[in-house]
Structure formats: C-alpha cells, structure tokens
Amino acid sequence: MNKIKNESKIDQQIVNKEHSTKDRPLFSKNFRISFLCYHLLYFFIFCLFLSSSFLGPTLLQSGTPSNDSQLQIQLIAQTFPVGHFNDSSGFTYKVEVEGDLAFLADGEDGLEIINISNPHHPFKISSYKYNGTIVDVVTVDSLTFLAVASEGFIILDISNITSPQLIGSYFESSGNPKALAYQDDYLYIADWGDGLEVYDVSDPLNPFKVSSHYDGGHASGISIHGEFAYLADQLDGLEIIDISNPENITEVGDYADGSYTCDVAIQGNYAYLADAYDDLEILDITNKNNITKVSNYDDYGYYHKVTVNGSLAYVSDIYKAVQIINISDPHNPTHFSYYFPPDEVPQNIALQEGFIYVACGTGGLRILALDSDADTLPDFEEIVPGEDGYITDPFNPDTDGDGLDDGFEVNTYHTNPLDPDTDDDGLNDMEDIVNGANPNDPDTDDDGLLDGEEVNIYETDPTEADSDGDGIEDGEELISGEDGYLTDPNDADTDDDGLNDKEEIDEYLTDPIDEDTDNDGLDDLEEVTSGFDGYLTNPLDPDTDGDGLTDGEESNNYGSSPRSTDTDEDGIEDQEEVTAGEDGYITDPSSSDTDGDGLTDNEEIDQYLTDPSKADTDGDGFNDGKELEKGKNPLDSKDHPIPWWWALVGSGIGIIVIGSVAGVIIITKKKADKIEPE
Secondary structure (H helix, E strand, C coil): HHHCCCCCCHHHHHHHHHHHHEEEEECCCHHHHHHHHHHHHHHHHHHHHHHHHCCCEEEECCCCCCCCCCEEEEEECCCCEEEECCCCCCCCCEEEEEEEEEEEEEEECEEEEECCCCCCCCCEEECCCCCEEEEEEEECCCCEEEEECCCEEEEEEECCCCCCCEEEEEECCCCCCCEEEEECCCEEEEEEEEEEEEEEEECCCCCCCEEECCCCEEEEEEEEECCCCEEEEEECEEEECCCCCCCCEEEEECCCCCCCEEEEEEECCCEEEEEECCCCEEEECCCCCCCCCEEEEEECCCCEEEEEEEECCCCEECCCCCEEEEEECCCEEEEEEECCCCCCCCCCEEECCCCCEEEEEEECCCEEEECCCCCCCHHHHHHHCCCCCCCCCCCCCCCCCCCCCCCHHHHHCCCCCCCCCCCCCCCCHHHHHHCCCCCCCCCCCCCCCCHHHHHHHHHHCCCCCCCCCCCCHHHHHCCCCCCCCCCCCCCCCCCCCCHHHHHHHHHHHCCCCCCCCCCCCHHHHHHHHCCCCCCCCCCCCCCCCCCCHHHHHHHHHCCCCCCCCCCCCCCCCCHHHCCCCCCCCCCCCCCCCCCCCCCHHHHHHHHHHCCCCCCCCCCCCCCCCHHHHHHCCCCCCCEEEEEEEHHHHHEEEEEEHHHHHHHHCCCCCCCCHHHCCC
C-alpha cells in the first residue's frame, strides 16, 4: 500500500493524461513548437500533392523503387477512419481483437464485447459491469482476464458471448496491475508497485500466485516471447526476465537510460519501447546481458503504447494520436503515417487483417484503415481476397508493375492488379490506357488485330477498326482475306494511284497495291477518270479498244484514242497506222490525212496506191490530191498539171508573138501606103 500511495509525480502525470484531456499540457512550449513544425511539414507535403496533379506524376510511398521514365514523388501513407463505437461514459484503456470480436477494457464501465465482423459498422453484443476500473483485457479461448486498477484481476467465462459470467478473481491489497499477458496457463502481470507477478490460472476458478520479481520502479507494460518476459518500467527502462520456469523467474538483463518507458513490443532481435520522453526507442536484444540502443524516433510526442507488425510500429501518442513509424531499418526509423482522433486520447492499438483498432479513452473504439502504399486501396483490401478477389502487396502501389496503381486497377479500370497485361493483348494495362484502348479487351476496335500488334508492330490505331479511313478494316488489310490483298492499314491509298484501297477493291476491282493494275502505262485513277488525256478507260484491260495498242501508248505516245480502234476514222486501225504493217506505211492515227495532201490515208493506200505519209508520191512537185483532181497520175512524175508559172510564161510568149506579128503587119501596111502613087 505504501508503494501505491507514494507513486511518483511522473506516474501521476500519466494517470492524469489517461483520464482527462483537459488536464493534459497540450499547450506546453515543447508541444507548441512540435505541433507547429509537424503541421507545417504536412502542409508542405499537401502542396506537393496538389502541384503533382498538374504535373501528372506517379505518387509512390517512400522507399518504392523509382521508374526513370516517370516523375516520382514520395507520398506519406494514408490512414483514415472506417468505423467507430462509443456508447458509454467510460474510458477505454485497452482493445483486444479476436476474430469477429473486440474486447474493450472500458474503465468503470467494465468489459464491453463488440462485434466487428463488419469493421465499418461495429455494434455491442454484451458487457460486464464490475465495481472497479478495468484497465486491461486478455482473452484466451472462452476465458477473459480483466485487470482491475489498484486491486488485481478477475476471470470471466465468455462461452456464452452474450452473457459473460464471473468465475474467478485474485486481489492483493498492494496490487495495481497495469498490463496483462498470458502464456501456457500462466497470467503475467505488469504491476505498478510490485513489478512482474506470475499467476497459475490453469484452474480459472482458483488462480494463485506462483512467483514475482520486483527491484523498484513502476512496471506499466509487458510482452511475453518464448522463455522471456520483457517488462517496461517507467523508472527502470526495460527489464528482461527469464520465465522458462514460471515459478522461479530471474532477471537476465536490463536497459535504463533515465527515460520514461511506458510500453514494450518485441520483434526478432529488437525491442521497441514507447517512451514518454524519447518517443520510440529501438534496442538490440540479441545479447540479453548486453542490450544496446540502435536508434530512436523522436518527434516531441508522448508515446504511451506500442504495437509492432512487420515493418511498421504503431504508437499511441497522447499528443499526436496514432503514429505509424517505418521500422524496416531499425537503425533508421522514419515517419510513415498518422491519424488524429477528434479530441480523444489514444491508449493502445490492436491490429487484425489490415484494420487498426484504437482504444481512444473517452472516444471509445476507433477503427482505422491504413493505405501503406497510397494506392487508394486500404491495406485490409490488399491482404485478403475481398470483393475484388485479389491479394496485392500493401507496400507496393503497383503490385504488377504495369504503371497503374492497384487502386485504379481495382476501382476504376477493373483490371487485374496482379497481371500487368490483364487482357493479354501485348500491351500492359497502362499502355492500353495511354493508347486509348480497353485494358480488358484484347481487340478494342474489333478489327481482328490485338491491341499490342496494332501499337507495337503495325503502328495502327487500336481504337479505330479502320485506321486510315479507306473503308477496309485494319485486320483485313494486313491479311489476305476475302479480297486477297495485303494493303497498308495506315495509308488509304497503298499504291498512291489516287484511288483509295476500298474503291479499288470493291468498285473498280483494281489492285490496291499496284498503281497500274493492267500495266498499260496509265495509273488506275487516270483510267477511271477523265484525266489529262480526257478518256475513261478500263483499268483492268491494257487495250481498252482492242486495237493492239495499250491505253498508255495511245494516250502518252501516239495521241490516239484508247477507246477507238480508228481514232481518225480514216479506215485504218490505229495499230496499223503506227506500225509498218501490211501496207508498209507508218501514219498518224490521230489524223485521217497524215501527209495533208487532201487524200485520206486509206484512199492513198487502198485506192490510189500513193504514199499516205508523202504528199507528193511521185515527186513531181504536185501533191497527190491535186494531181488526181486534174486527172493526172500521182504515181508518174511526168504526168502532172501545168504549173501556174508555166502558163504565165506561155501567155507572155503568146502576147509577144501576137504583138510582133501585128507590128509587122502594121509596118508593112504603112510602107505600102507610102509607095502608092499620087
């Protein structure tokens, strides 16, 4: 009793903190400084988060491997409430979780048993009221052990969960239990004034003390691991006690540095101490006779209880609520996440299947969810196959490494967060989305090509069945399908002849990969339109008019009509005109009178036997037409019309002769007249 009455001022301070938010020194100088710095830090991180929405980065938890192709920002994990229970004026010191049940040590309101099968909507199943202050609870099978402040402990039978029954108890006048632990039919109590006490509870109706250890100080927390009990003492730090024989326990090691140790958790070779002064201390307990401190995490809080699971330590901080610390490297603990209950003092923390259960004093039970990797999927959804059916890595925002956070895969795109290529189309899910494709459909545009083939091989549009808009689907263009052609799905006019592939195949029946289907020297477009030559020809027939000349020869070389066998209608087919055929002459197929002698080529060849390419066949200076007009022989150079100049000369000579004769007559007459006599 004297030890209880003489509890230190430090002890009284923690008791006051546990029972009253009004009495807590929330506005001490240290607190004001730490509070301001703490919130400035989160304001800065929040600003980074907002700015990142404009930059389009991938947001990753600290420590996540970087991707050089993307901007990375380290983002603190998110902790948020999902459920709450509080129906009394009690003070919840402790929560223990077993399956679908949460057991609350609720101070003067005794024990409350809560159904947490749906953590979002917890509800009370039953309670047990006791005339005392219940500060801790441990449940083993159908038994629940409750620590009663300043008295001892009681044992309840909860085989009927709706009606707990008191079946055993143990009280000491000097007892003041702070924390309980159970192992192999023994109950271990961290007692404020008596140190470590061990009770045989194999018969819950008649529990009895078998041993104890006390060397001063104030025990407030306990953790049992194998053959050792680890005792947190607010004055003496950490004590390690050998309990291999529970009836004869001995201290084998300790660590004290003058701090104020409230609780202890053990994982591997490390002890994690919740310390009111040094916050989280991490000790190497490999050698229990030589315990060494490896690090501590101090942010000017008031750490009260600690729970460790994997790479995280969960701490109830009377100043800053629930703190979550990354202990993946015990030598360098770092801040991971936090949660501020509304005007409540967190007492202890329990974990189960991704949920965080917090005894919040006057706030009752708070149920939190942690999103460790900030992928918008709470850890409880990642570690159990929920509605989505997937178990993902809660510490990796992108479990399958496809560039999409797991939350987006599950909630937005409904893809498989464990498979980088959900639809097996050759594109990972992020690539599908970047390219506008459906990550759940291997052939988004239903053109017969996998989206991955379109993007990586053919460079076509996976969202457009006809990438080049030529009327033929990409899949048809790339295989010898119904049309039998392999065309370019990115070029509407594969052969660049001016006709799109669809027109060639369906309308003109031409070859879409050959600009001159009939190889006549004219592009298909020139043949099916009145182009530069003015003719519409058959692009499938090199000689549309069947005159022996290809359409290209007629249009490009001879100027004849590819649609008429006798362009100039001279009675000679174009092919005969342009070759020395049966008649032996080469004439102009576009002119009926090649030599311009007034006779058609056919008349010259068949009727007059003259040369249709020569205007003056006999070379007598008179064209054949004129000779025939004058009744002369165009084949006889001696038989030709009198030239005009010859007629003129003849007329001149005649005039001279006539004039000369007339002159002689006149002169003769005049002479005769002179001779006549008078």
